[in-house]
Amino acid sequence: MCDQNRPVLINLVLNMSRLFVLFLTVMLSSAAWSETAFRQLRMDEESSRPLEVALWYPTLQHGALQTIGDNIAFSGTRALRDAEPTSGEHPLLLISHGYGGNWRNLNWLAQRMALQGYIVAAVDHPGTTTRNQHPQDAQQLWLRPQDLLHVMNKVIATPALAGRVDSRRIAAIGHSLGGWTVLELAGARFDAQRFITDCQQHPILSGCKLTAKLGIDQPLAASKLVADARESRIKAVVSLDLGLARGFRPDSLRQITVPVLIMAAQADSDALPASLESGYLATYIPADRQRYRRVEGATHFSFMQMCKPGAAALIEQEAPGEGIVCEDGGTLSRNAIHLHLLKEISSFLNQALDYQPPRAGNPLASSH
Structure with a gap:
């Protein structure tokens, strides 16, 4: 009787072992992305263009979460500071902020992409960032794409910072002037004289008002800006x-x-009309290589981090006219706009990079 039942018992034990391994694998996979880590560093301190860099990345560690990038006006995100990165290779997402912005502006997106297994690196561009608007730095606009490449090379060469990068899966995202920056890396080439001539017809555009501050009208700029900055x-x-x-x-x-x-912002403005800016890209980039979206309820500033209650009034006290950064269009909240943006952006990047996030659960969940 026992001999006859032995094969059944053996199969039962084997099946239970397989189920246990499968269960353990699922649990470890889920746990691997259960926390986001955060690290800051300063690159090239001895150079004339040192870079402040913020990194978000997945970690297996658990501990006391800190609020990153929080102040009296803007909400931060929760992360483990300086935690050990997870093993394996991860896609890399580079982030470029707008004129006068900083790495905190897209912190909401960075944290959520790290939850999907991405290493995310954001840089403060000297001359066009919140704490550094020195004219000599701002007038070297052509160095903005190079800033991202310096950060990319540093992260790839130093896995201890945020994990190992899957060099086949690298992308870049930028807001406002950051959008201009990442298009340069895709192969767009900027003609300074074309821009200056066009500004004579469209002087109200916000970019035209930055012509002198960004050095676009300087003799040296023409040859530097038109150079091919494409990064394969x-x-x-x-x-x-x-x-x-x-x-x-x-x-x-x-x-x-x-x-x-x-x-593009659906609630656009005369200074940044979608038809003349984002729409210009959609006109000339081949249809099979681009996806164009007008984001319902979004103003130009809806892409930035969450404003705290009363933030607009606080900002107005310090900088009259700047409280607009907390204004959204229509009836949608900024958090609702962010959730829509996250869905579109993560779907696009995962498809473009042929990447399947391993995390179980809902990557669209709010981190606030």
């Missing part, structure tokens, strides 16, 4: 309501080969 390791780019688009040469936009997601 960048496999996809996302532009969030960019400016300065009309300086890009149409022929260079037609030659872009990587997928491009173009997102």
